[in-house]
Amino acid sequence: MALLETIDVVKTFGGLTAVNKVNIKLEQGRIISIIGPNGAGKTTFFNTLTGIYSPDGGEVNFNGRSLLKLRPDQIAARGLSRTFQNIRLFGDMSVIENILVGMHVHLKQSPISTLLRLKSFKQEERSAEKKAEELMNYVGLKGVGNEMAKNLPYGAQRRLEIARALAADPLLLLLDEPAAGMNPQETEDVTRLFRSIRDDKGITILLIEHDMRVVMNISEYIFVMDYGEKIAEGVPAEIRSNSRVIEAYLGRGAVAGQHEEKLQ
Amino acid sequence: MAPLFFKALLEKLNRGFWPYIIILSHTILGTSLVYSTPRSNVAFLVLITSLFSLYYFKTDSRFKIIAGAILALVVIPIVGVRNIFYLEVIFQISVFAALALGLNIVVGFAGLLDLGYVAFYAVGAYLWAFFGSQQYYVLSFAPGTQPSNLPFLLPGDAFYLFIFFAIIVAALTGILLGMPVLRLRGDYLAIVTLGFGEVIRVLANNLDKPLNFTNGPQGITPIQRPSMPQAVADWFNDLFGGIIGHTASIADLYNVMFYLFALLVIIVIIFVTRRLDDSKIGRAWTAVREDETAAIAMGVPLVKMKLAAFAVGASFAGAMGVLLAASRTFISPESFSFMQSIGVLSMVILGGSGSIPGVILGAATVTILNLQILQGFSLYLSELRQSDAIIPIINFAWRDLSTQLDPAKYQRLLFGLILILMMIFRPAGLIPAKRRKRKLASDTATAEK
Numbered sequence: 001m002a003l004l005e006t007i008d009v010v011k012t013f014g015g016l017t018a019v020n021k022v023n024i025k026l027e028q029g030r031i032i033s034i035i036g037p038n039g040a041g042k043t044t045f046f047n048t049l050t051g052i053y054s055p056d057g058g059e060v061n062f063n064g065r066s067l068l069k070l071r072p073d074q075i076a077a078r079g080l081s082r083t084f085q086n087i088r089l090f091g092d093m094s095v096i097e098n099i100l101v102g103m104h105v106h107l108k109q110s111p112i113s114t115l116l117r118l119k120s121f122k123q124e125e126r127s128a129e130k131k132a133e134e135l136m137n138y139v140g141l142k143g144v145g146n147e148m149a150k151n152l153p154y155g156a157q158r159r160l161e162i163a164r165a166l167a168a169d170p171l172l173l174l175l176d177e178p179a180a181g182m183n184p185q186e187t188e189d190v191t192r193l194f195r196s197i198r199d200d201k202g203i204t205i206l207l208i209e210h211d212m213r214v215v216m217n218i219s220e221y222i223f224v225m226d227y228g229e230k231i232a233e234g235v236p237a238e239i240r241s242n243s244r245v246i247e248a249y250l251g252r253g254a255v256a257g258q259h260e261e262k263l264q
Numbered sequence: 265m266a267p268l269f270f271k272a273l274l275e276k277l278n279r280g281f282w283p284y285i286i287i288l289s290h291t292i293l294g295t296s297l298v299y300s301t302p303r304s305n306v307a308f309l310v311l312i313t314s315l316f317s318l319y320y321f322k323t324d325s326r327f328k329i330i331a332g333a334i335l336a337l338v339v340i341p342i343v344g345v346r347n348i349f350y351l352e353v354i355f356q357i358s359v360f361a362a363l364a365l366g367l368n369i370v371v372g373f374a375g376l377l378d379l380g381y382v383a384f385y386a387v388g389a390y391l392w393a394f395f396g397s398q399q400y401y402v403l404s405f406a407p408g409t410q411p412s413n414l415p416f417l418l419p420g421d422a423f424y425l426f427i428f429f430a431i432i433v434a435a436l437t438g439i440l441l442g443m444p445v446l447r448l449r450g451d452y453l454a455i456v457t458l459g460f461g462e463v464i465r466v467l468a469n470n471l472d473k474p475l476n477f478t479n480g481p482q483g484i485t486p487i488q489r490p491s492m493p494q495a496v497a498d499w500f501n502d503l504f505g506g507i508i509g510h511t512a513s514i515a516d517l518y519n520v521m522f523y524l525f526a527l528l529v530i531i532v533i534i535f536v537t538r539r540l541d542d543s544k545i546g547r548a549w550t551a552v553r554e555d556e557t558a559a560i561a562m563g564v565p566l567v568k569m570k571l572a573a574f575a576v577g578a579s580f581a582g583a584m585g586v587l588l589a590a591s592r593t594f595i596s597p598e599s600f601s602f603m604q605s606i607g608v609l610s611m612v613i614l615g616g617s618g619s620i621p622g623v624i625l626g627a628a629t630v631t632i633l634n635l636q637i638l639q640g641f642s643l644y645l646s647e648l649r650q651s652d653a654i655i656p657i658i659n660f661a662w663r664d665l666s667t668q669l670d671p672a673k674y675q676r677l678l679f680g681l682i683l684i685l686m687m688i689f690r691p692a693g694l695i696p697a698k699r700r701k702r703k704l705a706s707d708t709a710t711a712e713k
Contacts, residue, residue: 050561076563084561090554093547094699100544101551105563107544114543115536121543133704145704168563 001064003028003204004049004080004172009058011041011048018044020228021058026172031198031205033215035239036225037248042208043085045225046174050082051075063171077105081170083161085177085208091150095141095160098149099132102167132167139163139193155186159193166197173197175207179214187211191218216240224248283321287331290314295339302347305636311343312357312628319621336527341520342504345512351519353635355591358526359584361627364611365533365620366580371609372618372697373537373546374573375553376446377454379605380461384578386468386600387437388430388585393484393595394477396423407472407480420488427586434582438574446570449556461605468597483596487589489518522591529587533580534620540576542700549573603676610679614686616693625694634675642672 004026011019018041026032034042048055051072060067067075081102090098107128113121136145139159144152149160158178165173175194179187191214197203209215215222215236222239224232226248232239239245277286294311301307318331344351367381393399398414405411445456472480492514500520501511512520540546548569551559560566589595607630615626648662655662671678686693 052557052561071565072560073563073565076561082561084558088555088558090551090558092554092699093550094702096702096704097547097550097699101547101559101564102562104544104548104551109544111540111545114545115539117539125543129702129704146699146701148699164562 002026002061003063004206005059005061006049007059007061009045009048009060010056011044011053012056017228019048019055022225022228022230024223024230024233026204026206028171028204029198029202030220031194031207031218032221032223033219034206034208034223034225035210035212035215036231040225040248041228042225043176044228046082046176046208049075050080050174073105076168079169079171080174081165081168081172082174083158083165083176083178085180087154087157087161089149089157089160089164091148093149094146095136095149095152096129096132096145098160098164099135099167100128102164103128103132105168132163135163135166139166140189155182158182158190162190162193162197166201166203170203172204172206175205175209177208177210179209179211187214194218278322283323284327286321287314287318287323290317291331291335291339295343298343298350299346305640308343308350308353308636309632311339312354312632316625337524341523342507344520344523345504345516346508348516348519351516351523353632355519355523355526356635357628357631358523358530359588360608360611360631361624362526362529362533362584363581363608364615364623364627365530365537366577366584367608368577368612368618368620368623369537369540369549369580370573370577371612372623373541373553374549374570376570376573377450377457378574378577379454379458379602379609380464381457381577381581381608382600382604383441383461383464384434384437384581385585385588385604386464386597387434387578388582389589389595389599390468390478390484390585391430391433391582392423392426392586392589393487395426396420396488396589397484397486399477399479399484402479403475403477405476407476407482416488418488419491421490423488423490423586423590427583430582430586431579432582434585435575435579437582438578439571442571442574446567446574458602458605461600461602465597465600465602468600478597481597483594483598484589485594487593487595489590489593490521492517492521518591522587525587526584529580529583530624536576537620545569545572607679610683613683614693616695616697618697619693619695622693622695622697629694630679633678638671638675638678642670645669645671 002025004024006022006024008021008023009019010017010021020041022041022045024034034045036042044053047053049060049067051067051070051074055068062075062078062080065078067078067080070078090101093101107124109121109124112118133145136142139162141156141159141163144156149157152160162173162175162178165175178194179190182190194205194207195218198205207219219236222232222234222236223230224239224242224245231244231248232242234242277283290310291314294307294314297304297307298311315332315335318328318335340354341351344354363381363385367378370376370378370381395418396416398410398416400417401414402410441457441460445453445460448456468478469481471477478484497512497514497517500517505511540549548559548564549572551562551564552566552569556566588599611626611630612623613626614629615624616622645662645665649665649667651662653662654660690696
């Protein structure tokens with residue numbers, strides 16, 4: 001059974017159809033990419049999956065249950081965690097607190113045990129803090145736990161967003177342009193991180209990315225969107241030679257020409 | 265140059281035994297000044313600011329608690345009974361500090377701009393005003409026509425019970441208001457809460473018909489107070505009568521009592537706020553304030569968390585309302601105007617949104633400015649006006665100074681100026697909020713490298 005399946009998902013804004021009857025199917029434990037030119041509707045599609053927008057039509061099934069009519073926080077609690085294209089950290093909170101917010105759905109402390117500082121509360125906080133620290137180390141943010149998130153350098157902020165998303169113990173991790181604005185070295189590092197997240201933790205990853213080196217290097221399967229529609233899907237080699245994809249990226253005239261280097 | 269010098273000096277003074285010497289000498293200086301010149305505003309300011317040097321300088325925490333307790337529980341009541349005006353100032357500071365701390369939960373932590381906060385204060389006040397007075401028997405009389413010698417509905421000691429009722433009722437009001445409006449963000453929420461604040465005030469103003477619940481603009485009086493046994497008064501006078509110099513009346517002791525209640529509420533608020541802040545709920549509030557979309561995507565239930573913030577903030581205002589009704593024995597809709605909400609909000613912003621010591625400092629500053637400095641200045645000007653004094657050089661007789669130039673009338677102007685200056689030079693407030701530093705294993709690991 002597929003971990004995530006969308007059937008004819010539609011999202012419109014007034015007269016504009018941002019997502020038009022998109023069907024995708026994700027198998028558990030894979031790394032899958034969504035690519036497409038700017039404005040293709042990729043981020044809107046992410047937002048309909050995570051409940052930020054409610055779809056105007058279609059079905060979204062995750063882990064055997066429909067996600068329609070659920071609030072974003074309920075969807076997050078079902079194991080669907082995400083990062084944002086334009087980093088959205090809690091700037092005035094420390095690094096470790098950002099990660100602790102990610103654990104929100106798993107913390108069971110009641111208001112009473114919080115006010116009375118019961119033993120159960122203290123234990124839970126201590127183990128949450130420990131787990132947050134492990135996550136910090138895992139994504140490569142050792143020793144900055146008490147820094148304010150807004151004071152971190154750009155690359156570290158991207159990593160923190162990933163750590164925060166991982167804190168919810170997701171089944172599926174949605175990454176929206178995680179390598180945007182990174183230099184080649186940083187890009188290589190986060191690519192390695194994504195692979196290890198899948199290998200160590202068995203978390204399925206769906207990412208939107210423009211950097212073709214990342215996409216071709218890491219993806220086991222690719223969906224291509226253009227003008228709100230899914231125009232192609234397949235393994236990287238198939239996508240690279242798909243004429244509709246080349247057309248979407250480079251325009252009609254380029255199909256006959258030298259497209260290979262551009263996409264590599 | 266100068267700020268650097270002061271910074272270095274303060275750092276030096278914050279080491280070794282210096283803090284103890286400073287705090288003790290500040291407190292003793294303040295106490296003796298107030299004692300020797302019981303009418304001086306300056307002396308009173310020296311005494312009040314000693315609380316802040318107690319907060320600022322680093323000392324043993326046990327010393328802080330003991331010194332703070334002696335100041336708040338012994339020195340201030342004695343000074344207050346000696347000069348009842350000081351007690352009034354201190355009571356108002358503690359009432360506003362409690363209100364500002366409650367609003368701080370809503371505005372400072374959860375980032376929900378609430379412009380109608382005094383509505384919850386009014387709910388608490390009218391709750392006790394209705395049940396703690398004769399109003400129940402006045403229900404079918406128009407204001408001003410009730411017969412005299414009506415009995416009271418409940419004994420005065422029901423006050424204690426009603427503090428808890430008010431907490432619950434105000435929290436429920438907060439939730440009721442919150443349910444429809446918390447889907448709104450930022451400016452929209454501010455406008456709706458502003459409207460709600462006005463609705464409550466207008467209700468209080470007009471609910472004198474068809475049934476007379478609130479007695480309209482005339483307000484409800486007398487409202488009962490909890491009983492104070494004569495033994496307590498005798499005990500107080502036996503103990504402190506020598507220092508105070510006259511026998512404290514029951515009315516004075518009531519003021520002390522309400523001050524102590526307000527202090528108790530403040531301590532409870534600080535306790536609750538700090539514990540919540542350092543938990544799942546507090547982190548969720550801060551996350552909502554920082555970025556709603558990211559917070560909800562991380563699994564924070566937005567509406568539930570906002571309602572919780574509204575309810576907790578409102579409940580404290582409710583408790584303070586009961587306290588106000590009992591201490592004044594009279595309330596009217598005037599006490600719950602929009603300007604009051606703005607006043608409390610400006611205390612939060614001035615002191616430092618989200619910062620507990622900051623908000624208390626904000627409340628103290630605004631109240632002292634209001635009650636002492638501006639009025640003292642007005643008094644001084646009017647004395648000059650009545651004298652024959654003349655400003656030299658320009659040859660201006662004080663007598664000709666327009667009465668329009670009364671500083672007390674420029675309160676709002678001054679607050680506006682202060683807020684503008686704060687926004688430009690210190691937008692995070694006088695004492696900005698800090699996140700707690702955690703002891704982390706990896707921090708020590710990197711420090712060793």
